[in-house]
């Protein structure tokens with residue numbers, strides 16, 4: 621599926637493109653059908669990596685696309701893979717995938733960051749694009765993603781490791797830099813329905829708040845990398861669940 625000239629221009633200008641209703645309610649229901657199994661699996665045996673909130677609730681499930689045929693189909697779906705191939709003008713592979721769970725009342729904040737803020741340390745250039753497929757309704761109350769429109773044009777900002785805000789280390793931009801750069805008018809909450817899809821540049825500043833609502837806010841995020849941009853030259857490479865060493869080209873269908 622290819623985008624119009626306006627859509628491509630919008631992605632270039634804003635660093636993201638939000639497409640409503642790209643997947644039908646039935647297609648999303650088929651994905652959601654397998655999520656409880658992925659949530660409750662045992663990572664010693666099923667190979668998927670899970671991050672948890674301090675409460676123990678699952679916050680993220682990595683690599684669903686390797687172990688669930690439905691998510692495997694999704695990462696090859698031409699509605700998401702083709703525009704990314706076109707934007708990067710390259711063959712692509714899956715850098716990683718994750719289901720961000722944000723359970724009702726439990727899902728915690730993602731501090732403002734650019735994905736490339738820390739992916740740079742994996743020995744790659746900023747030729748990566750993420751695609752967020754909404755599995756649930758996303759509202760202000762349940763902690764929808766927020767993006768800073770146009771921030772990708774700043775290039776990569778310095779990031780530091782926050783080890784106290786949530787249960788795990790988050791790479792994020794410090795408050796003095798945010799005060800200096802981020803204007804209120806740039807912030808756009810991405811409120812949407814199951815089946816909506818957000819494409820975003822790896823230098824787009826983004827984050828999200830706590831889920832204060834009885835509605836869960838699950839999304840599936842797949843990050844694609846240019847096949848000519850494989851990670852290299854790093855002393856302590858991060859594990860395969862977050863920086864995939866499976867370089868199979870995506871054949872979109």
Ligand SMILES: O=C(O)CCC(=O)C(=O)O
Nearest residue numbers: 720730764765826827828
């Ligand atoms: O799910 C969210 O609200 C933000 C997720 C995010 O930024 C990430 O996983 O890097």
